[in-house]
Amino acid sequence: MENTIALEKAVLPSANEVTVAEIDGALLNLSNSKDPKEDLYAKSEALYPILRIPFDIPINENREAQKPTKTLPNFKIFRKSPQTKMIDYYYQWKYEFENYIEESKKRIAFSLPPFFGNLFYDIPTESYITLLREKINSSPARLLAWHSYNSLFAVAHRLDAIFVYDLRVDSWFPEALETDLQMEITCMAWKPLGGNMLAVGCCRGICLWEMPLRANTTTGSVDGSIVLWDTAFQTGQVLTTTCRSCLLSWSPDGKYLLSGTLKGYLIIWETRSWTSKIVIEEREEILKSACWTANSKYVFLAFNDSAFIATLAITSEFHMKFLPRQYTSYPDDEIGGIIESLAIDSIGERLAVCFEETKLVAVYNVNQALNVPTDSSSGILSNVKFIRGPVWNELKDQGQIVAPSPPKPVAISFANEYVRGGLLSVIWEDGKISMIPFIYHSKSSQ
Known part of the structure; x- marks a missing residue:
């Protein structure tokens, strides 16, 4: 089964508007830099700067090499024999x-x-x-990872350098995280409740960073198998070698590990006994993005070349069932289409969707009711809204003929900790990073 979320009540920002926030369920769009509605944004006390990542970064040849977290032992040097x-x-x-x-x-x-x-x-x-x-x-940056409990995030540059921004002081860390073994970054994640440890996945290995800027590179699985690492003892256990995994996602409560493979399998692991269930058999669709609701009862899935959001419901008895798929493409309005990535806020009330071609980010309300009928014709997503930005489509001088075109979003991520609702960060194709607060209960509504 499948359904399309109606657009009758959807808020579509015009070409000359930029979305800066959602306040009490309504998107706040500004038509230019002097829009009178900007006062409402200022009164929300949730103003965030627009950051910029350059396409190229300067190379400092005098930069000292990064030191590993553990000093190397002293080796004795012997003369080599002919043998x-x-x-x-x-x-x-x-x-x-x-x-x-x-x-x-x-x-x-x-x-x-x-x-x-x-x-x-x-x-x-x-x-x-x-x-x-x-x-x-294809763009200056495509990966952004929020710290698990601090107001800072890491951004991976296309040239394999990582920059860290601290919202508490509105400033970038003075140094980038770089090492020769950190190449072709594909994913990043901060260690939950683990201080300032950042794991960086590359095509051929894993790099672990710990603040202050120190790196320790460990080998990963080059054949796509799943390896469980015990970071305390620095030992690894191979979980499976029969499938080439392309995406892994832990449930928030740590009970489940989701795995998508290059052959189209979707597998859920129960982490206490490490037993698994194959949810989807081999097919051409490869899992592209996945995110869990805060209660670990649902996981939203997006597949390559697909405009559908699949929702998998999981019970405490390790039973699973798919809810009706929800269609995100609206041909009449030329929005939506093939999904690039999904992101959900830490509370579990908003699901953001980034598309491959559309210059808008879709945001859905999430209904996390405890007993959603799995045989229903509707899913748990509703009330779609669309975000545009961060360039106003206005002429800046008399000699300008064509107004600038809004950039396309390439990556989205919600902050893990935001007490007022949700804080969505969006990386745009031109390297800009905007942060859009979702304030569910503003002071004016209290």
Whole structure:
């Protein structure tokens, strides 16, 4: 089953408006920098600056190399014997030969039809990694991770540097997080209740950062399998090697681990016994984004090349059932369409949706009623609104003919802690970062 959320009551900002906040359920859109409604925004006491990430960053050649979290032991140096040198030559030749075979298999595979090409080389995995690289390099930044309890967030630059912004002092940290082993960043997450530890996932490994700026790089799974790491003992246990995982998501209560694979499987793990259930069998749709409600009872899912939001309901008995899918594409208005990513606030009242082509961010109300009928024709999302920004479509001088076009959103994320409701951060394709507060109970309504 599926349904489309009606647009009759949707608030569509015009081309010359910028969305700055939601106050008591209504979006606040400003038509220009001198809009009289700006006083209402100022009275909300929730003003946030628009930040800017440059497409290129200056390189400081005199910068000292990052020190690892643990000092390396002192090694004794021995002169190599002829036998040792021969062994070194052998392994160097072996390494070069294996690289040559790998590149040859790739060339052969891509010259054949997909079915036969997969016999020589893993084309789906290579295609997936190539797509990730293209997206990483298409805009200044595409990843933003909020700290679990502090008002600061990390932003991953396309050139593999990480910048940290502290909202408490409205300032960037003076140094970027960089290391030679941090390449092609695909995801980031702060350790819950773990101080200032930031885990950074790359195409070939995991980098752990701990403030002050220190890095410790550990190997990850290069074949897409799931590895459980015990950070206290620095040991890893392979959970599965049969599926190439492309997305992992923990439930807020820690009871479940969701895994999406490159072959289209959707698997839920129960973390006490590490038993699993296959929710979706093999298919062409690959899980693209996932986010849980605060009570861990529902998880919203988006798949590649899909305009549907799927909602999976999970009971305490580890039973699962899909609610009706909800359609997000509205052809008459040319908004919505294929979903890029999902984000939900920490309270669980607003679900934000970023699309691949639309220059608007959709925001849905979430009904987290305890007993939602799973056989109902409607889902738990309603009352869609749309956010535009952060460029006013106005001419700045008499000689200007074409007004600037609003940028497209490329990434969204809610702050983990915001006492007044929700705080949505949006990365736009031009490198701007805007923060939109959702104030559910303003002072004026009390």
